[in-house]
Amino acid sequence: MVRHNTCLMSVPSASADSQLPATWSPHYPCTDMSTMAPGYVGRLWTQEMQPQFWSKFQVWEWLQQTLDMHQIDATSIPFHNFDVDGRQLCSMSFQDFTRAAGSVGALLYQSITDLKWSGGAGQYAAEMFTSSEVKTEMEEFSCSMLPFKDDSYIYSASPPDLYDVKQSFPTAVAGISPISGGPESKRLHNRGSVGPIKRHNPRGTHLWEFIRDILLNPERNPGLIKWEDRSEGVFRFLKSEAVAQLWGKKKNNSSMTYEKLSRAMRYYYKREILERVDGRRLVYKFGRNARGWRESDK
């Protein structure tokens, strides 16, 4: 009955490290922050911490963190609308936010407003600190990811999950009044038909949704997973261990591995969320019960 994970203590394999994109280097609840020499942190604190000085990349980081924190599916907002640096971000009005991100904009606006005034203290500090740690690599990254080739399918990604948003932060929207208590706050970008959509998704995403969202957000996906056949829903893990680490991060489980993640994936076969693709390693295919991955699926 007793399980000892002596061999799981650290990251499973060396290959995991090499796969780990700087972007996704695990953000643990910064335990060592507090125990760290203040001088060390201070340097980073003053500059990296303040949203005004964020790079575009850090803006993305913040976006991702904020959405995660509120359990909002990343596909529900067009990331390319936030291809701005910290300075620009901070100069955006409430309206700008709602225009850029629909209803989620309110939340984002509130978040960034808080950060501006708090000077970046709090949890974000930790997050941003982590990212500044790997800054050099990150910058390489952001360069290589800047030119997104195809924004179009960011949009096609959203529908279902969008609905959890209201559920998870209605208060934020309501309590944001200061700037515009007005009409423009209701220009949510819902695409006409509010048809038979089931808002079932409880909280965070399930594994398959997590995978789908990575695929659907190229700008958040620095070569982690790639479509093999977009129209058939066939995809392949390029950096299996990195994806596992990312999944682990989401689940707050630092010992996640591809081995374990793949077991969960295999359970999807029976439920027809995934279809088996044999012969090809690291290749999976969405099944009839997987929703929201098609380009024409909205």
Added chain:
DNA sequence: TCATTTTTTCCTGATT
């Protein structure tokens, strides 16, 4: 708290 569903962990064995 309970029941059910999903995910995690571990493992043995097969494949590539």
Added chain:
DNA sequence: AAATCAGGAAAAAATG
């Protein structure tokens, strides 16, 4: 040889 794939079992987590 090292990774992956396959699933069974069972525990743990997440959800309603």
